[in-house]
Every structure is written in structure tokens, then in C-alpha cells.
Amino acid sequence: MSHQPQDELELWRSYIRGSLDSITEARLDALLQGDEAAFAAYTAALSSLESELPGLEDEAAYMLAIMEILPQAKLSKERGGSRKSWTRHPLLHYAIAATLTALLLGSGLFDLIAAETDHLMNQADASSLSERMMEATAGWLDSWKR
Structure with a gap:
């Protein structure tokens, strides 16, 4: 990573756009998983590109779809969880x-x-x-x- 904040910001912007070579991209992937400073730089670059990135076409429909899935996921977890809980006690x-x-x-x-x-x-x-x-x-x- 470069020591200059502007170069670092541009590197993360290139990463977000997908315009880096695979070796540099893999190195940045590894940095994101273990370095909080790298993650902060990534989120700064992501927020600076907010106007360029595609948005949701129908945000309300997307939220409704997620809300419909959540109760089903919770029910299936409760069904499986109660059976395991007494056998692992x-x-x-x-x-x-x-x-x-x-x-x-x-x-x-x-x-x-x-x-x-x-x-x-x-x-x-x-x-x-x-x-x-x-x-x-x-x-x-x-x-x-x-």
C-alpha cells in the first residue's frame, strides 16, 4: 500500500471498479480480511464512488423481499434448534x-x-x-x- 492517502484512495477505487490485476486484487482481498485500517480506506473509497455505483431499481420491493424471508429463516432455525438443544445439554x-x-x-x-x-x-x-x-x-x- 502507498503511504500517500490520495494514492491509497485511488487504489481502493480501482479495486471497487474491478480494474486491477488479479495479484493486486488478491493482496487487497487479504488486507480487507485482517487490517482495520485497510477496511476503513476501502469504505472511504466506496463512499466516494457512491454516485458512480448502480443503485437499487426498486428499493421498496427489495426490502419487502428481505422482510418476507426473515420470518421463514427464523422459524426453520427454531425448529432445528429445539431438537439439538436437549441432545447437546x-x-x-x-x-x-x-x-x-x-x-x-x-x-x-x-x-x-x-x-x-x-x-x-x-x-x-x-x-x-x-x-x-x-x-x-x-x-x-x-x-x-x-
Whole structure:
């Protein structure tokens, strides 16, 4: 960007008119997304070209069309939003986790795992603890499938 305000204003005017090469246009696009000063310069150039830019042919019809679309968009958002809101509620996730924990505790699964782990940790084998854990888990899963 140029340091002179008039050159900068003319650059943004060329950008708005679409008369820049693609590389400069891409650079200015990137500036608009991340630089507030560039955006302010762009809006100044846009307002200075207001008389050149095309206006709405029927502004009232355009506003009515937008106003008709808004209630439909709001209704569709409300319909979809209410269904998602209860399924994403943390209390539901907590209740599911608590129920699963209670089922696993009641079935004795944690007792089996604890007993097997205690047995494996107290062995004096030369094999590593992780190998023994894998063997015990595989054996437990095989017996559970039967």
C-alpha cells in the first residue's frame, strides 16, 4: 500500500471498479480480511464512488423481499434448534455417563479388571507388565464372548 492517502484512495477505487490485476486484487482481498485500517480506506473509497455505483431499481420491493424471508429463516432455525438443544445439554451427557458407570459397577466388570490387574502386577515373570495386561485382557474378552 502507498503511504500517500490520495494514492491509497485511488487504489481502493480501482479495486471497487474491478480494474486491477488479479495479484493486486488478491493482496487487497487479504488486507480487507485482517487490517482495520485497510477496511476503513476501502469504505472511504466506496463512499466516494457512491454516485458512480448502480443503485437499487426498486428499493421498496427489495426490502419487502428481505422482510418476507426473515420470518421463514427464523422459524426453520427454531425448529432445528429445539431438537439439538436437549441432545447437546450437558445434563443428558452426565446422566448417560452415570447410568453406564452404574451398569458397569453392578455387573462386576471393574472388580474383574482390578483382580486381574492385581494378579498381573504381582507376577515375577520376565515379560513386561503391558504384555501381561494385553494377554489377560484378550483372555478375558475371549471368555466373555463365549
